[in-house]
Every structure is written in C-alpha cells, then in structure tokens.
Amino acid sequence: MTSKAAAWLLEQRTARNLSLREMARQMGTGITHTTISDAEKGFASPETWKQLAEFFKTPPNLVLSWAGFLLDALPSKDELIISIETDLEQMTPAGRQLAARMIHALVDDHKNR
Numbered sequence: 001m002t003s004k005a006a007a008w009l010l011e012q013r014t015a016r017n018l019s020l021r022e023m024a025r026q027m028g029t030g031i032t033h034t035t036i037s038d039a040e041k042g043f044a045s046p047e048t049w050k051q052l053a054e055f056f057k058t059p060p061n062l063v064l065s066w067a068g069f070l071l072d073a074l075p076s077k078d079e080l081i082i083s084i085e086t087d088l089e090q091m092t093p094a095g096r097q098l099a100a101r102m103i104h105a106l107v108d109d110h111k112n113r
Contacts, residue, residue, distance in 0.1 A: 005049060005067035006042040012056045013040075027055050042067075058082065 013023055013036070020033035029051050039048055046069045053063035059079040064070045075083065088096055 003042045003067050005044075005063050006040050008058075008063065008066060009036070009052055010040045012058075023055075027051065029055075058086075 013020075018026070020036050023036055024031055024033040031048060031051055035044065035048060036052075038044060039052060044052070044067065046064055046067075049063050049067045049069065050060040053060040059076070059082060061070055062075050062079040062083060065075060088099060091099065
C-alpha cells in the first residue's frame with residue numbers, strides 16, 4: 001500500500017515533468033534520485049519528507065502526516081486551506097462547483113446547530 005505522501009510526491013514530480021535525477025539535482029540537498037524513488041514507493045525518513053515538502057512548497061507537517069509520521073497531529077488551518085486549494089486546482093470546473101456547494105452546505109449545517 002502506498003501512502004498519500006508517496007502518491008503526492010509522484011504527482012508533484014510528474015506534473016512538473018521532472019525526472020528522478022533532475023529533481024534530485026534541482027533539490028541540491030544531497031537527496032539522490034534513488035531516495036526520491038524510494039519515497040514514491042512510501043519508504044522515506046521524516047527528514048526526507050520534510051525536504052521534499054519544502055521543495056514543493058507544501059507544509060512539512062501535512063506531508064509528514066500523509067506519510068504516517070504525525071498520526072495524532074491535526075493539520076493547522078493554513079495546512080488545511082493549502083490542501084483544499086491544491087485539490088481544487090486539480091478539479092474540473094464542474095467538480096469545483098460541486099465542492100463549493102458541499103462546503104457551503106456543511107458550513108450552513110454547522111451554523112444551524
């Protein structure tokens with residue numbers, strides 16, 4: 001089973017058309033293409049996940065939680081917003097409209113409690 005972090009990493013790298021070697025070169029942190037490949041399979045240390053998160057300008061705690069290292073930690077409000085914005089960017093216009101309706105319904109339901 002691949003972690004959400006592994007799927008996120010593969011998605012980020014391929015969306016930018018980066019080979020494993022090119023990404024390792026651009027990171028310049030001593031992470032090798034083999035380390036990135038291992039992370040895409042779900043095998044990476046917390047420090048590697050932090051560096052990968054920073055490279056893709058994603059909150060490290062969010063990626064660490066996806067990788068299973070912060071199981072008890074809830075993402076911050078800012079991390080949730082970034083995650084939602086990232087998901088929305090990848091949706092079709094119809095998908096974004098549906099998501100907006102669902103969010104409004106949840107907010108309205110919460111206000112009416």
